[in-house]
Amino acid sequence: MTTPRMLKPGDTIGILGGGQLARMIALAAAPLGLKAHIYAPEDGSPAFDVASAHTRAAYDDLAALERFAGAVDVVTYEFENVPVYTADFLARHVPVHPGPHALGITQDRLEEKEFVSGLNIKTAPFAAVHDEAELEAALNRIGRPAVLKTRRFGYDGKGQAIIREGDDAAAKFAHIGRHPSILEGFVPFEREVSIVAARTEDGRFEAYEVTQNEHRHHILHRSTVPADVSPAVAAVSREIARRIGEALGYVGVFAVEMFLVVVDGAQGVIVNEIAPRVHNSGHWTLDGAVTSQFEQHVRAIAGWPLGAVERYGRVEMTNLIGDEADDWLAVLEEPGAHLHLYGKEEARPGRKMGHVTRIFDED
């Protein structure tokens, strides 16, 4: 581990990925006096519009990566599917936060589950699936219903299939492409919650309050805070995030998605997934907390003090998916609603086009 290095105003943050998360990181970096350089393969990436520089190149273009590394003072990313060898290559030239190690673990659902349960933190029961025989054995052990997921590259419900009583398991495996997979026991949860936290290289840690999340068609629809969880669950969630961050040697903002379960009348949480990046369920912090998750991420990767995480009231964040973003004028007309559009040109179904935050006085 290298000595923590502190950025100074005028320095440049390199961001891999050019979508809305990169865009909001860049927007948060500017008031702190930092420049953003976006690296993304797609033309017209939304983050290009708010950055001082951008490189349009593939993640395996070593010449472009080397030039990028030379032009920035730290590298971060907006999504967990950046190839680990890309992060490794960059890390030889410039600090990369979070590091390739955290990236490698969190981009493989099986490794991630093994890592979490290795910390004695509860997850759903799970088993590796490479072929039909392993799938059958896993189903016998875990039972049905169960969720079959590709180990890599799944998000927003993609690369997943539920196997219920009577389903043809092999057909479901074929449906998700027969990729190396993980079978997970179905968790009868009360609700979905998450915790967004930040850690610095020298171990400082801050977590926002637990957020309650409502999905529609496997895509986050709404996050609300405070979540309807017991003080014990709030404390446990924070401790889970702290231990995960510590064990990963994590630098930056990350999210832990959890299922809230009730056993014998007592609330408990089961970790579903770690996102090694700023997270949709933390978007409420943009208007609802003293420091947004985007500023917090910038502070953490810059080696700076973390900001205060207090919230301004009861906060509600609603995603604008696909043509829901056509309602932008109604949002502008609503007193106190904060519109956040991502600058995407085409509103495809299921595509996250923006979000709205609303802040209410506490009851």
Place this chain on the structure above:
Amino acid sequence: MTTPRMLKPGDTIGILGGGQLARMIALAAAPLGLKAHIYAPEDGSPAFDVASAHTRAAYDDLAALERFAGAVDVVTYEFENVPVYTADFLARHVPVHPGPHALGITQDRLEEKEFVSGLNIKTAPFAAVHDEAELEAALNRIGRPAVLKTRRFGYDGKGQAIIREGDDAAAKFAHIGRHPSILEGFVPFEREVSIVAARTEDGRFEAYEVTQNEHRHHILHRSTVPADVSPAVAAVSREIARRIGEALGYVGVFAVEMFLVVVDGAQGVIVNEIAPRVHNSGHWTLDGAVTSQFEQHVRAIAGWPLGAVERYGRVEMTNLIGDEADDWLAVLEEPGAHLHLYGKEEARPGRKMGHVTRIFDED
């Protein structure tokens, strides 16, 4: 007057000037789904770093202006010294907000004073000064001390001289360059206050609360809100702003700087200056109000609904002038302080490098 035209997400705002005000307008435009194109003569202008496009060209480069007009959907500016012929030229191609008329009046201290007093709104006594004879006559009428100011291009105390008892008036006139000037009576004010307001093309109007301003060496040092003014003065100030906006046919955010005077124990205000743009004394709205002045300006020039102007508490905005910006780390360490750096490379004395906002619970 043309029918108000409404921008839509994906459209581009053109901004003349590339300093911190343009930068903060561009940062506010992005979450609303709008792009920013900065037009400025200076290399490395701070606003370039957060805009989707920039043109580095002079304000009299008609070919560059025409290309700029063709690339944007509305034009605005961050400072009042844009030549009126530049605004006029652009207005033949694209909507310019605020319009050349408001620009012309507010960039000439004499025209501005005549305009304000023509609305029966109180100003300091004033007189035009073109030569030493006029200066002498003006001093005889207005008395000493008085303030001699160039009619154009003054800001932050530049182009001003106080003429006191015994001073050589002609020498003072020579000192400010013998430019066409205005002599203003010295106002024995209690404090300096301002009101930042927004108006749309179809006459909607919103004003933030009156702000109290403290200057050091003629440069704004600190703004606090609420100001220590009576409810009557608050109402009068709002009405002054409304009438000025109305009479100018103003579109966008503007500020009215005023002197608070006390006559026979009763507070009153005297208008000092109109700024046809977002204003330093409105920076507190960035973290301290539901809608920042920058978002409000974007909404107004886009033809969109104005946002809510309520504040979140008692707010204090402190400028970071020159090497005061070296204290950035101490600001980051202070819980709840919001750092805003402008991305300027060189911290010259007297140069505005950034600001800090602090929000406190109301007493």
